[in-house]
Amino acid sequence: MKTRKWRKHKLSEVADLCLGKMLDKKKNKGELHPYLGNIHVRWGRFNLEDLPEMRFEKHEHDRYGLKSGDLVVCEGGEPGRCALWKGQVPGMKIQKALHRVRPHKSLDGNYLLYWFLHAGQRNYFDQYSTGATIKHLPGEKLAKIEIDVPDLPTQKKIAGILSAYDDLIENNLRRIAILEEMAQSLYREWFVHFRIPSEVLAQAGLPAELKLVDSELGKIPAGWEVKKLIDVTSKIGSGATPKGGKDAYKSEGISLIRSLNIFDYQFKHENLARIDEKQAAKLSNVIVEVNDVLLNITGASVARCSMVPPAVLPARVNQHVAIIRASPESDPFYILDTINSEERKRQILSLAQGGATREALTKTTIENLEIVMPSETVLQAFSKIRKNLFDQCQILDQKNQNLRKTRDLLLSKLLS
Secondary structure (H helix, E strand, C coil): CCCCCCEEEEHHHHEEEEECECCCCCCCCCEEEEEECHHHEECCEECCCCCCEEEECHHHHHHHECCCCCEEEECECCCCCEEECCCCCCCCEEECCEEEEEECCCCCHHHHHHHHHHHHHCCHHHHHCECCCCCECCHHHHHHCEEEECCHHHHHHHHHHHHHHHHHHHHHHHHHHHHHHHHHHHHHHHHCCCCCCHHHHHHCCCCCCCCEECCCCCCEECCCEEEEHHHHEEEEEECCCCCCHHHHCCCCCEEEECHHHECCCCECCCCCEEECHHHHHCCHHHECCCCCEEEECECCCCCCEEECCHHHCCEEECCCEEEEEECCCCCHHHHHHHHHCHHHHHHHHHHCEECCCCEECCHHHHHCCEEEECCHHHHHHHHHHHHHHHHHHHHHHHHHHHHHHHHHHHHHHHHC
8 A cells, every 4th residue: 555655754753752750659749630551551442440640730731641642652561552542531641651642733643553553563662672671662762763654645544444443343342341330230239239130039939028137248138158269169270370481472372361361350352372282281270161260369450350251262371360160059150240349359359468579369368258159049040141241242352353353454454
């Protein structure tokens, strides 16, 4: 698609660049504003959950503030990872771990995003990054990055073709979020407020008005039991990191699930590592199976929990992730939702032991976690509805995986 109208420009020639503000609670003054850090920027999108706040003075608003059309680029961690800001949260600022790239009128922000995505897929930013182990993309290096810039109509045409796929992806993500909220509401209604449909109670031989009795975990319906997680599971265990570090990771092979793939209820496919059969054989004791619950057990993401998507199997887990496999008389979706419930999450976080550098959940702690087990009929009725919601999410998730593959194929053809 390239013609004689394409030109190479240093990024500083076609955009204004700015590094975010240093986080220093003692020195920073002004009013509190939400800000983005490195962890909030993924490839092509933002994670806007649990945004932190920092103090900014009036004269800093323009310097560190975001406007619709700004490209937010990671300085460290995975240099070059970026997403386009579209005004999702008013008054948003950026922390020092991020660059703000504000395109000139001759450069379309959406085109710039897709150029960066394509460059990231080709490891183009490596030549500009500094650091032997932890890579960084300082401002002076970012400014020198050479980008291919066609005329503005061509930029908009390329961006329009590719954004059509991203719009479909975003729509599916919204549908997934709705389904997940329905699942969470179902759990709260049945097992927090004990408002179970009368037909389910009748089928279980229970009265329409449940009698609540005292237990170790507070009031629960009569006939329900408090059990330890080890008593309702057939496996609890974590894996290990293959020898060789990142050199052990392959472009294809067996999935290696890490903590960065697991969020509450959601499994993130990006950055999913792959290992070969030889490495996988060394982790044969942590083979992931359908309907396994995955729990982060170390670091800042400790206690995050999701279900394994069938699409990533066959898979193993590393040492930062625990497999929790429900026993036949239990239910994986009930275990998942219980761990992710607000009260149980607080309890799990309080049990995480502070090690030398990070918090951690031990195998014994997980095994001894107490859980309320409802009657078999109620559990089966819940599982049927909950599995249907999960399956719908997986269908949408698989559509998104296919859309991303198609978009990336077009991305390569349009920009190479």
